[in-house]
Amino acid sequence: MTASPGSASPARYDEIDPRVEALVQDLIAQVADKWTMILIEVLHDHGEQRFTRIAQKVPDISQKMLTQTLRRMERNGLVCRTVHPVVPPRVDYRLTALGESLGEAFCGVWEWAQAHLDTVETARQGFDGRKADA
Amino acid sequence: MTASPGSASPARYDEIDPRVEALVQDLIAQVADKWTMILIEVLHDHGEQRFTRIAQKVPDISQKMLTQTLRRMERNGLVCRTVHPVVPPRVDYRLTALGESLGEAFCGVWEWAQAHLDTVETARQGFDGRKADA
DNA sequence: CTGGATCCCAACCGATACTG
DNA sequence: CAGTATCGGTTGGGATCCAG
Numbered sequence: 188m189t190a191s192p193g194s195a196s197p198a199r200y201d202e203i204d205p206r207v208e209a210l211v212q213d214l215i216a217q218v219a220d221k222w223t224m225i226l227i228e229v230l231h232d233h234g235e236q237r238f239t240r241i242a243q244k245v246p247d248i249s250q251k252m253l254t255q256t257l258r259r260m261e262r263n264g265l266v267c268r269t270v271h272p273v274v275p276p277r278v279d280y281r282l283t284a285l286g287e288s289l290g291e292a293f294c295g296v297w298e299w300a301q302a303h304l305d306t307v308e309t310a311r312q313g314f315d316g317r318k319a320d321a
Numbered sequence: 322m323t324a325s326p327g328s329a330s331p332a333r334y335d336e337i338d339p340r341v342e343a344l345v346q347d348l349i350a351q352v353a354d355k356w357t358m359i360l361i362e363v364l365h366d367h368g369e370q371r372f373t374r375i376a377q378k379v380p381d382i383s384q385k386m387l388t389q390t391l392r393r394m395e396r397n398g399l400v401c402r403t404v405h406p407v408v409p410p411r412v413d414y415r416l417t418a419l420g421e422s423l424g425e426a427f428c429g430v431w432e433w434a435q436a437h438l439d440t441v442e443t444a445r446q447g448f449d450g451r452k453a454d455a
Numbered sequence: 456c457t458g459g460a461t462c463c464c465a466a467c468c469g470a471t472a473c474t475g
Numbered sequence: 476c477a478g479t480a481t482c483g484g485t486t487g488g489g490a491t492c493c494a495g
Contacts, residue, residue: 264444292433299426300345311396
C-alpha cells in the first residue's frame with residue numbers, strides 16, 4: 188500500500204486522483220493480459236462457445252489458465268457463463284456488451300502494434316547494433 | 322515455440338497470419354506492461370526528464386525496474402536517451418514520436434477502464450455475492 | 456548521479472491427478 | 476465435460492551493494 192493518508196502527495200504521475208489512478212491501473216492489470224485479449228478475440232469472432240471449443244481454438248493455453256482467465260473475465264463482467272444442467276456437463280461462454288466494448292478499446296493498441304511492427308524492429312536492430320560495436 | 326511446421330492449422334485465433342499474430346502479441350507483451358504505461362504518461366506530461374526526476378514522480382517503482390523499463394523502451398524506440406558527458410553523470414529521457422503514438426493508442430484502454438470502473442465493480446460484487454450464498 | 460550485479464522472495468504458469 | 480487441487484519450474488521484481 189502506498190496509501191499516505193492525509194499527507195499531500197506533491198506531484199503524482201498525473202493530475203489525476205491517486206485513488207482512481209490506482210483503481211484504473213488495477214483494472215487494466217486484470218484486463219490487459221495476453222490471454223484475456225486472445226479470449227476476447229475468440230469470443231468476439233465466433234460468438235458463444237463451450238469450454239472445450241475455446242480450448243481447441245487456443246491450443247497454447249493450458250486448461251488451468253483458460254479456467255482462470257474465464258473466471259476473472261466473468262467476475263469483471265466481461266463474459267457471461269451459462270451452465271446447462273445436463274448429464275455431460277456443458278458450459279457456454281459469451282462476451283457481454285462490456286466485453287465487446289473492451290475489445291474495441293484494445294483495437295487501438297492492437298493496430299498500433301501491427302502498424303509499427305517494422306519500425307520497432309528497426310529500432311531494436313539499431314539499438315542492438317549500437318551495443319555490439321565495442 | 323508453437324510452430325507446427327507444415328501442418329495446416331485449421332482455425333487460428335483469427336484469420337490472421339499466425340507469424341504476424343505472434344510478433345504482435347510479443348510486441349504488445351513488451352509494451353503493454355504496467356511500468357511502461359506509467360512512464361509513457363509521465364514523459365508525455367512532463368517532457369524530457371532525467372533519471373532521478375522520473376524516479377521521484379513514480380515513488381513505487383524500484384530503481385531496478387525503472388532502469389529495466391527505460392532500457393526496453395529505448396530498445397523498442399519508444400524513448401530517446403541522451404547522455405551528457407558531465408562529471409556528475411546526467412541522462413535525459415524523452416518520448417519519441419513512436420512513444421507518443423503508443424500513448425495515444427493506450428488512451429482507449431485507459432478511458433475504457435475509467436469509464437467502466439463502477440460497472441466492473443458492480444459485476445464483481447454480484448459475482449462475489451453469488452459465490453457467497455451457499 | 457546513473458545504473459550494473461547480486462541475492463532472494465513471491466507470483467505466475469504448466470503438468471498432472473483427482474472429483475462431480 | 477468441466478472443473479479443482481497440488482507440485483515444481485520459471486520469471487518478475489524488490490533490496491542492497493558496488494562501480495564509473
